[in-house]
Amino acid sequence: MCGIISYIGDKEIVPLLIKGLKILEYRGYDSAGLCINNGQELKVIKRSGRISELEKSDDLENLKGDVGIAHTRWATHGVPNEINAHPHLDCKKEIAIVHNGIIENYVGLREILKKKGHSFISNTDSEVIAHLIEDFYQGDLTEATINALRCVDGTFGLAVMKKNENKIVAARRGSPLIVGVGDNEMFVCSDAAGILEHTKKVIYLDDNEVATITKEDYNIRDVYGNGIDKKVHEIKWDIGQIEKKGFKHFMLKEIFEQPEALENTLRGRIKDENIKLSLNLDTRSIKRIIFIACGTSWHSALIGKYIIEKINRIPVEVDYASEFRYRNPIVQEYDLVIAISQSGETADTLAAINEAKSKKAKTLGIVNVVGSTISREVDSGIYLHSGPEIGVASTKAFTGQVLAILLFSLYIEQEKGNKIDHSLIEEISRLPEKARMIFNDSEKIRKIADDLKESKAFLFLGRGINFPVALEGALKLKEISYIHAEGYPTAEMKHGPIALIENGFPVIFVLNKDNLTKKCLSNIEEIKSRGGKIIIVTNDRELEEVSDEIIYVPFTKEELSPILNVIPLQLLSYYIADLKGIDPDKPRNLAKSVTVE
Numbered sequence: 001m002c003g004i005i006s007y008i009g010d011k012e013i014v015p016l017l018i019k020g021l022k023i024l025e026y027r028g029y030d031s032a033g034l035c036i037n038n039g040q041e042l043k044v045i046k047r048s049g050r051i052s053e054l055e056k057s058d059d060l061e062n063l064k065g066d067v068g069i070a071h072t073r074w075a076t077h078g079v080p081n082e083i084n085a086h087p088h089l090d091c092k093k094e095i096a097i098v099h100n101g102i103i104e105n106y107v108g109l110r111e112i113l114k115k116k117g118h119s120f121i122s123n124t125d126s127e128v129i130a131h132l133i134e135d136f137y138q139g140d141l142t143e144a145t146i147n148a149l150r151c152v153d154g155t156f157g158l159a160v161m162k163k164n165e166n167k168i169v170a171a172r173r174g175s176p177l178i179v180g181v182g183d184n185e186m187f188v189c190s191d192a193a194g195i196l197e198h199t200k201k202v203i204y205l206d207d208n209e210v211a212t213i214t215k216e217d218y219n220i221r222d223v224y225g226n227g228i229d230k231k232v233h234e235i236k237w238d239i240g241q242i243e244k245k246g247f248k249h250f251m252l253k254e255i256f257e258q259p260e261a262l263e264n265t266l267r268g269r270i271k272d273e274n275i276k277l278s279l280n281l282d283t284r285s286i287k288r289i290i291f292i293a294c295g296t297s298w299h300s301a302l303i304g305k306y307i308i309e310k311i312n313r314i315p316v317e318v319d320y321a322s323e324f325r326y327r328n329p330i331v332q333e334y335d336l337v338i339a340i341s342q343s344g345e346t347a348d349t350l351a352a353i354n355e356a357k358s359k360k361a362k363t364l365g366i367v368n369v370v371g372s373t374i375s376r377e378v379d380s381g382i383y384l385h386s387g388p389e390i391g392v393a394s395t396k397a398f399t400g401q402v403l404a405i406l407l408f409s410l411y412i413e414q415e416k417g418n419k420i421d422h423s424l425i426e427e428i429s430r431l432p433e434k435a436r437m438i439f440n441d442s443e444k445i446r447k448i449a450d451d452l453k454e455s456k457a458f459l460f461l462g463r464g465i466n467f468p469v470a471l472e473g474a475l476k477l478k479e480i481s482y483i484h485a486e487g488y489p490t491a492e493m494k495h496g497p498i499a500l501i502e503n504g505f506p507v508i509f510v511l512n513k514d515n516l517t518k519k520c521l522s523n524i525e526e527i528k529s530r531g532g533k534i535i536i537v538t539n540d541r542e543l544e545e546v547s548d549e550i551i552y553v554p555f556t557k558e559e560l561s562p563i564l565n566v567i568p569l570q571l572l573s574y575y576i577a578d579l580k581g582i583d584p585d586k587p588r589n590l591a592k593s594v595t596v597e
């Protein structure tokens, strides 16, 4: 949520910041702005709307300087207009800040500062930080920032600059921030992607750390003033992975990337029918597993419950991370708490992990972004290696998560000394190829999307392991096409949702050929007889007659079926959004990683 990029060095600063912002735009796109120290003054330019609006500003021309901070906003406090856009300045217009997070005590702080004579321009919580720093400033920007941060409650990823000081001060609590170490240049950024073109050397700031960067050097302390030695990490992926590569949108590219992404999740993890996961965890002592996650990751956790209870016979609970953290959950030492997160930065999931740790449970992360906060907080982890996911709607991370859970489940069996189902291992190795086969039907799916795009609502139905797939199909559709959709267990439909059915109402069934097919057929008939339009995603070749539209997926084992079944649903949502003229990469009101509560 919100993207920050800051630079100190000799490169042309405006194009560098704008390009970085564009890469970070998936984090929020309500407004954007930048501040550059041009030698005489701090020059702030901001616009409401997308970065393309900021880019149009004539004021950017001839703007030069060697220190700058920039921000793309996902609004929390204050409407997304130009005044509330970041950067924010102090009264003297000598200190500029960009902030990601929420200052929870901003109302009280603002009152105190107003009484001291500070005047405020915006409705944001963030502006208090600029005035607080101004209030504490006695010749050292780092000291003033540290003192200011000791007064605030809440979360921040923060970059601060001051006229006449050739440095940037950056700080983090709860909102991701990295320092990029270049050659005679330094960066501060919310995400390595924003600076990858310039450097692959990064330092991940941890909570309550404050970095002071100059062109040549960096210094990191905690908010109590203690110096900290930090490791410089080398980013292993490159800029090519965050380009659209000829696809119209990142989402479409990421859907089509899934066969390779699945191969990457598998790479090196199955050898001679042995599961290789280097986990710092004694899985034999696990008595219960609790999954915590949000959104799409929560749906893969639900699938995880089916997989683990079936294969391992270990009881599994699945919690929304946001609920788990506040309900004083019963967690015991022999529980394993698994956090699933694409970004590894979701605030609720992170807080839930901390709750589990405080109750002495062991924690495991199933995370895509290498080096992300959750991956550093957990006792042990499995990276997805799905590659950067830029589209706001999660696609390849979802299928990677399900596969990673399955590998973990098989690993538990292996560690117990139990025999692993040989045919399941074989089927896993065929999975990427089977996923690829689904794309042969993408034109057919686009036509179905065209036919359905004006529908006002959809119902997605699935049973067993496919119930979470139905939920995921509904989430995908509503978040990028703004069409209301609900996911239900197929048989549950007659307990209420059936009232929605009228002529032409689209109902999407996700259905495996198994012992429940006949039961689902009755539910299909119940919808059909009320005029509903039946769209079936299935590996069963005998359902043509009962459907209005049918999308076949290759047959696979039950545990793997969600991975194949979800792909047509992702495509369907994508095409509906695109045909409606909506940018599926940046749907309204959303941001890729939700780093606020």
Ligand code: M6R
Pocket: 294, 295, 296, 297, 340, 341, 342, 343, 344, 345, 346, 349, 392, 393, 394, 395, 475, 476, 479, 592, 593, 594
């Ligand atoms: O990065 P995370 O997996 O922790 O994110 C969780 C949700 O915010 C995320 O899955 C969200 O629901 C997506 N927009 C779904 O497509």
